[in-house]
Amino acid sequence: MVKLYGTKMSSAFRNHVLAKEIGLEYEEVPMDLAKDEQNSDEFLKLNPNGKVPCLVDGEFVLWESMAINNYLAAKHKPELLGDSPEDKALIDQWSYWGILEVQTHLFKMFSQKFSVPEDERDDTILQEAKDALPRLFKILDNHLSDRKYILGEAFTLADINMGTIVIVTQFVQYDISGYANISKWLKLLTDRPSFG
Ligand SMILES: N[C@@H](CCC(=O)N[C@@H](CS)C(=O)NCC(=O)O)C(=O)O
Numbered sequence: 001m002v003k004l005y006g007t008k009m010s011s012a013f014r015n016h017v018l019a020k021e022i023g024l025e026y027e028e029v030p031m032d033l034a035k036d037e038q039n040s041d042e043f044l045k046l047n048p049n050g051k052v053p054c055l056v057d058g059e060f061v062l063w064e065s066m067a068i069n070n071y072l073a074a075k076h077k078p079e080l081l082g083d084s085p086e087d088k089a090l091i092d093q094w095s096y097w098g099i100l101e102v103q104t105h106l107f108k109m110f111s112q113k114f115s116v117p118e119d120e121r122d123d124t125i126l127q128e129a130k131d132a133l134p135r136l137f138k139i140l141d142n143h144l145s146d147r148k149y150i151l152g153e154a155f156t157l158a159d160i161n162m163g164t165i166v167i168v169t170q171f172v173q174y175d176i177s178g179y180a181n182i183s184k185w186l187k188l189l190t191d192r193p194s195f196g
Pocket residue numbers: 009010011012033038050051052053063064065066
C-alpha cells in the first residue's frame with residue numbers, strides 16, 4: 001500500500017487532501033517532528049532533506065508536496081490537471097506562486113508564532129510577512145472576482161495546492177475576511193470532505 005509520511009498538521013496536508021479527492025487507499029505514517037523523527041537514519045534514506053511529506057509507492061519514492069500531488073493526480077485522476085497543456089501550465093503557475101510567494105510569508109509567521117521561543121522572536125520578520133501579504137492576496141482576490149475556482153468552473157489541483165496554503169491564515173490568525181472573493185472560494189474548499 002502507498003505510504004504517506006507526515007500528518008495533516010504539516011506540509012503533507014495538501015497530499016492528504018489530494019489523496020481523499022482521488023479516493024486513494026494509503027497508510028499515513030505520522031512523524032513526530034518535535035522528536036526529530038524526520039532526521040532518523042531510516043527516514044533520511046527516503047528523504048535526505050529530513051522533511052515531510054514523503055511518498056512511498058512501491059519502489060518509487062517522492063518528496064516535495066507539490067510534486068507528490070502532481071504525481072498522484074496524474075496517476076489516479078488526471079482531470080484534476082485540467083484539459084490542456086495551458087490548464088496544466090496555469091495550475092503550475094498558481095502552485096509555484098503559492099508555495100514560493102505566499103506560503104513563504106505564512107510559514108515565517110507560523111514559525112515566529114509557534115516554533116520560535118518567545119524570547120527569541122523577531123517582530124521584524126513577522127512585520128515583513130504582514131506587509132508582503134496584502135499585495136499577494138489582492139492578486140488572488142482579483143483573479144477570483146469572476147471565477148468560481150482558480151481555473152474557472154472546474155475544481156483542479158490549483159485549488160488544492162493554493163487552498164492548503166491560504167488556509168494557514170486561520171492558524172496564524174491573519175484576517176482575510178476583507179478579501180471577499182478569496183473568502184468565498186476558501187469556504188467552497190473547506191466545505192469539501194477532503195479538507196476536513
Ligand atoms: N517544500 C517542502 C517543505 C517541507 C517542509 O518544510 N516540511 C516541514 C513540515 S511542514 C518539515 O518537515 N520540517 C522538519 C524540519 O525542518 O526539521 C514541501 O512542500 O514538501
